[in-house]
Amino acid sequence: MEIFRVTGGVRLAGEVFVGGAKNSVLKLMAAALLAEGETCLTNVPDILDVTIMSEVLRRLGCTVVRDGDAMRIDVPGRTSTETDYSLVRRMRASVAVLGPLVARYGHAKVAMPGGDAIGMRGLDMHINGLVALGAEVRSEHGYLIASASRLRGAHVTFDFPSVGATENVLMAAVLADGDTVIDNAAREPEIVDLVEMLQSMGAQISGAGGSTLRVTGVRGLRPTAHHTVPDRIVAGTWAIAAVMTRGDVRVRGARPQHLERVLQRLGDMGASVRHESDGFSVSIDRRPTARNIVTLPYPGFPTDLQPMAIALGAVADGASTLTENVFEGRFMFVNELIRLGANIQVDGHHCAIAGIERLSSAPVEATDIRAGAGLVLAGLVADGTTEVGHVAHIDRGYPGFEASLRGLGASIERVSVPDLYLSE
Numbered sequence: 096m097e098i099f100r101v102t103g104g105v106r107l108a109g110e111v112f113v114g115g116a117k118n119s120v121l122k123l124m125a126a127a128l129l130a131e132g133e134t135c136l137t138n139v140p141d142i143l144d145v146t147i148m149s150e151v152l153r154r155l156g157c158t159v160v161r162d163g164d165a166m167r168i169d170v171p172g173r174t175s176t177e178t179d180y181s182l183v184r185r186m187r188a189s190v191a192v193l194g195p196l197v198a199r200y201g202h203a204k205v206a207m208p209g210g211d212a213i214g215m216r217g218l219d220m221h222i223n224g225l226v227a228l229g230a231e232v233r234s235e236h237g238y239l240i241a242s243a244s245r246l247r248g249a250h251v252t253f254d255f256p257s258v259g260a261t262e263n264v265l266m267a268a269v270l271a272d273g274d275t276v277i278d279n280a281a282r283e284p285e286i287v288d289l290v291e292m293l294q295s296m297g298a299q300i301s302g303a304g305g306s307t308l309r310v311t312g313v314r315g316l317r318p319t320a321h322h323t324v325p326d327r328i329v330a331g332t333w334a335i336a337a338v339m340t341r342g343d344v345r346v347r348g349a350r351p352q353h354l355e356r357v358l359q360r361l362g363d364m365g366a367s368v369r370h371e372s373d374g375f376s377v378s379i380d381r382r383p384t385a386r387n388i389v390t391l392p393y394p395g396f397p398t399d400l401q402p403m404a405i406a407l408g409a410v411a412d413g414a415s416t417l418t419e420n421v422f423e424g425r426f427m428f429v430n431e432l433i434r435l436g437a438n439i440q441v442d443g444h445h446c447a448i449a450g451i452e453r454l455s456s457a458p459v460e461a462t463d464i465r466a467g468a469g470l471v472l473a474g475l476v477a478d479g480t481t482e483v484g485h486v487a488h489i490d491r492g493y494p495g496f497e498a499s500l501r502g503l504g505a506s507i508e509r510v511s512v513p514d515l516y517l518s519e
Contacts (some may be wrong), residue, residue, distance in 0.1 A: 099483045101474030107342035109503045113349045114140045115332045117492045119285035122262050125191035127168040132318035132369030140167045141494040142266035148187045154179045181207040194267035204240045224251045224264035230488035248273030255282040256392045269298040271312040280308045283393040284353045288324040290457035292454040297318040327353040328399045334377045335403040338366045351375040356396045385413035402469030408448035417446040428466035431459040460484040466490035
């Protein structure tokens with residue numbers, strides 16, 4: 096197992112570059128299945144989840160080649176319609192191949208996905224949406240099996256604006272007969288990115304960025320070239336890290352309009368936020384002031400930045416409350432933060448935080464991608480050296496995580512240790 100050893104007390108300063116969004120590129124890769132031929136994606140992040148999804152596509156019969164931040168996906172006239180269980184169980188986003196496969200071939204057998212331990216993330220909305228489009232879907236021996244002689248347009252209304260369900264139903268609807276309306280659709284920039292790629296493939300979609308998507312199905316799509324949208328969660332992580340360490344960080348390659356609520360809240364806490372032509376800068380020279388935060392679907396404060404926001408509140412001046420409205424299990428990592436001396440109490444989906452001047456070092460373990468990043472940020476403002484275990488979680492979503500931090504002046508190193516190191 097690998098751990099990060101983080102020595103606190105350093106003020107982050109300098110610039111860091113943000114590449115393509117994890118939460119977008121995995122779905123773009125799945126969308127390539129909708130057309131025979133070679134699709135080229137650029138601004139592809141070098142993260143573990145992209146490696147896993149690449150192998151998912153290869154085992155379906157595609158050829159996937161990486162060259163720097165570019166990826167070529169060559170899709171044959173006919174792929175397999177069954178995904179590999181051992182791969183899909185490692186990453187929830189791999190369920191995104193369900194919609195494209197059933198839309199193009201009329202059949203898909205996809206293993207029930209795994210991924211981060213952040214609470215219940217049922218597939219009911221994915222299933223109900225595909226059923227509305229005319230598919231028959233059943234669960235059998237750990238797989239979802241969907242079949243349809245031909246999908247047909249329908250009116251699909253989600254109880255909650257689920258990103259994954261919106262993406263799956265959208266990718267199925269583009270090849271369905273007739274018109275589809277998706278109400279209460281997710282509005283995230285990653286949805287807009289997927290829509291733009293599908294449109295360049297010949298899909299007829301309107302309403303991207305709003306809560307209603309309208310799709311007119313077409314008989315076939317063509318391969319395309321597409322540049323992945325920047326990763327707003329990685330950008331937000333560096334912004335919060337700057338405020339936690341009372342630093343001065345320029346985040347290049349990001350789109351500040353995708354982080355309006357986050358940057359506004361950091362400004363409320365005392366930070367100076369400057370929008371620039373190729374990103375934004377965040378600086379602060381004093382202890383941040385505690386402010387309440389509520390996570391919500393986009394354009395609200397993103398749940399993926401919740402762990403970092405709690406770590407920020409733990410060292411802010413004053414008391415604050417963080418309310419989690421998206422994933423009920425996302426407070427699982429709080430006990431690890433408490434090991435670092437944080438004063439936090441959890442009550443349902445509310446987290447009460449009493450800020451202290453500085454945390455204290457301890458061995459902790461990452462429970463998911465974002466919790467791991469949050470714990471590393473906490474280590475940056477702790478006395479002594481903090482060891483963060485299970486950093487493979489972080490590798491799933493952050494390219495060159497420790498190198499980026501070292502470039503900002505942080506003291507962090509990756510160390511290999513025996514598997515039982517943290518439990519001894």
